[in-house]
Amino acid sequence: MSPERSVPDKPSLEGLEARWGEEWEREGTYRFDRTKTRDQIYSVDTPPPTVSGSLHVGHVFSFTHTDTIVRYQRMRGRECFYPMGWDDNGVPTERRVENFYGVRCDPSLPYDPDFRPPAEPPKGNRRDDLVRCSRRNFIDLCFGLTAEDEQAFEELWRHLGLSVDWSLTYTTINDQSRRASQRAFLHNLARGEAYQSEAPTLWDVRFEMAVSQAELEDREQPGAYHQVAFGRDGGDPLVIDTTRPELIPACVALVAHPDDERYQPFFETQVRTPLFGVPVPVKAHRLADPEKGTGIAMICTFGDTTDVTWWRELDLPVRAVVGRNGRLLPDAPHEFTDEATDLYESELAGKTLFSAKERIVELLGEAGALRGEPRKITHPVKFYEKGDKPLEIVTSRQWYIRNGGREDDLRQALIARGKELDWHPGYMRARYEDWIEGLNGDWLISRQRYFGVPIPVWYGVGPDGEVDHDTVLVPDEDALPVDPTSEAPPGFDEGQRGQPGGFVGEADIMDTWATSSLTPQIVGGWVDDDDLFQRVFPMDLRPQGHDIIRTWLFSTVVRSHFEHDTAPWRHAAVSGWILDPDRKKMSKSKGNVVTPMAILDQYGSDAVRYWSANGRPGTDTALDEGQMKVGRRLAIKVLNVSKFVLKLGDTPPPPDARITHPVDRAMIARLATLVDQATSAFEGYDYARALERTESFFWWFCDDHVELVKGRAYGNEDAAGDAAGSDSARAALEEALGVLLRLLAPILPYATEEAWSWWREGSIHRAPWPDPTEVVMDAGDGDPLVTEVASAVLSEVRKAKTEAGVSLRADVESVVVRDTPERLAALARAADDVQDAAKAASVSTEDDDTFSVSVVLAPVAEG
């Protein structure tokens, strides 16, 4: 303890963020000490926010939760490995660059060292208006823009007071990430966990790329049922119901349920598709629902995932008409007659699916194949979560990583990994298990995009000049990261690219989750710093939102299971969402997004953190500026009560001052209980409960305890204010203040650090967390009943004064307390303090079963 005290006359929250932010940086308060051993370290697999715009209040909310946990662990003496990452890799960045600069990547263009994006992005959102540039130019723009964004993000996080070690920052596109990502992929490939396959896949026609199951979302879309007749030689037509008449040229069969008596006579007979006259069989399959539409459906290649199942299980041919750009293919399927081909190519080829549908409905009408009017409906349609056009299904060669979607053994093993984690809150594990149970395929990781980690393989080119995808060429691990589109594989040179007997590079990049599923490895030094990796992995904590359990959390477990045969962390803390005050999910399109810097400036970081920490783990929470006001009031109170306690008397209480007075000892006993509760709450990752307990004690401490002992602490003559009584009061106040500041430090890092700095050496954030046994040793045998009854009496006196409309300072002639003998005995031990705090001339007691207090105010002196 420093004898020097500098307590300001008028404490203020203004400017604390800037001042302490600089001080913490200068002192390296949050710098990770890598000489510590694994058991001394607490490591965090921080979620890297997507750098494609701005952080929102939801980020502030959840990152604050993690920060409170980390700060607690640090005060418990753990060395915290708390890095920050930026997820700049992937589609969101590409789309932001396209919009920001008005450019798009055209991989066929050569690199132009003098390329400049247009001064003004083109108006509107037509992709054809975007200026085309080479892949390398495009990637340069991605790097440039993300670097700017990342700087702004860091400023916000520093202002919020995240206790991150900023020297540990990574990005998901940097060399370290690309090396880790490619290395892990190569290991997966070598062990047979990664494989390529040519198959129908979900396809986004806007981005022209494949997407995985984890990236899907349903959106309600308008549509219409059309009843369409399929002609039958020598009989009545069969009528199907479809929402996608534009796929009739892709029809390969009709299907009904095997038990459906209406259609049983037609199974394995042929019908003809309307307009095109292609003969297709009628099939039976259990997935056909007799209740839907007319009970018989057309199977197209491919309208939806059920089509894919039918196509596979019924062994049907492919008759594709949808191109990768979302337009109908220029050429009609081979099986079409000349007449059908003419019709297709003159009326439909090249049309978007939307206009093809309009035209084909007209044609069906003219041909008399349409029964009745289309019936409008709205129905859920699958979208890529970041896309704006419905997904189509096209056949393509893609890379996959096994994830249990096809193998029960692996599925069970991954569920078991989930059970190794402590989930906060516990019920979040169900979402993880549900997701795994519902997987219907392996993880599709290849993306036909540019700004991401390349899939690090090449393929051999045969003597005939044909690419042989079965001949997979891989790089040496120490050559990573590689770009197969600009570097040659081992044993080849660039001149052999695309040549017979040479090679071609894989042009696809990996799904962004294929890289971010390796964040523990990336930041932990897996590729080039094994010493660090051994100290931090498996990590202690993965904090994240519940919306990405199926993506980020799950994929990280998959990679760690394969690579390290372990769960990647011990704890998973799952945060809720921020809702706007109407309890709608916040979103930019609704215009209800509040910018974080504005509220941090308005209320102060501690206040916003207070609001965040009030959100229970995993619970969706409404944005509530009222709570920020409360937080601000709490932070100001922390400063004021600290000032009061530290400025009592001209000199600090003597170091050997004993806490002797029953009121002080009672307070300390309650404090010990509080420390116990706050500690076990934090141990259970329940920062909100820790805060609630501490806050509640804190206000009682300020409102009741301080008022009770104030007179004695001042050394007032009429308050039995001998030196020992005063020393006891002041020593207890200082002890409690020191404990309370530390209990609040994880939530309110600025106000507590400020107050701590007035009388203590070093940062509060490196000070030891209060130890309940230590507090008990000081005065833990105090009787809480003493202060409980005293508080109750004081409260009654205040009530009497308030109701009489007089000042709380007003003199009281007499106070009569009626209560049980036990409670009156406790009160007697606090009599001097109660009398002084009440400004009462006398306090007397009477035995009674129920507690009551009579207050007689002194006559008000005139003047």
Place this chain on the structure above:
RNA sequence: GGGCGCUUAGCUCAGCUGGCUAGAGCACCUCCCUUACAAGGAGGGGGUCGGGGGUUCGAGUCCCUCAGCGCCCACCA
């Protein structure tokens, strides 16, 4: 259709393993410039703890059931 969560004061929410007249903050009303704090402080009104049933000496708290809300997943001809 399956899973999970929620339903406590006008609003936002605490009430952990069942235990004294159900709490906090905001909002509302009243009073008080008191030497820590007026961008304060002290008090007050306001709740059949979603409905019903059960276990128990005792249920907001445990069990069953119904209803509503939300999220996740499946289906989506």
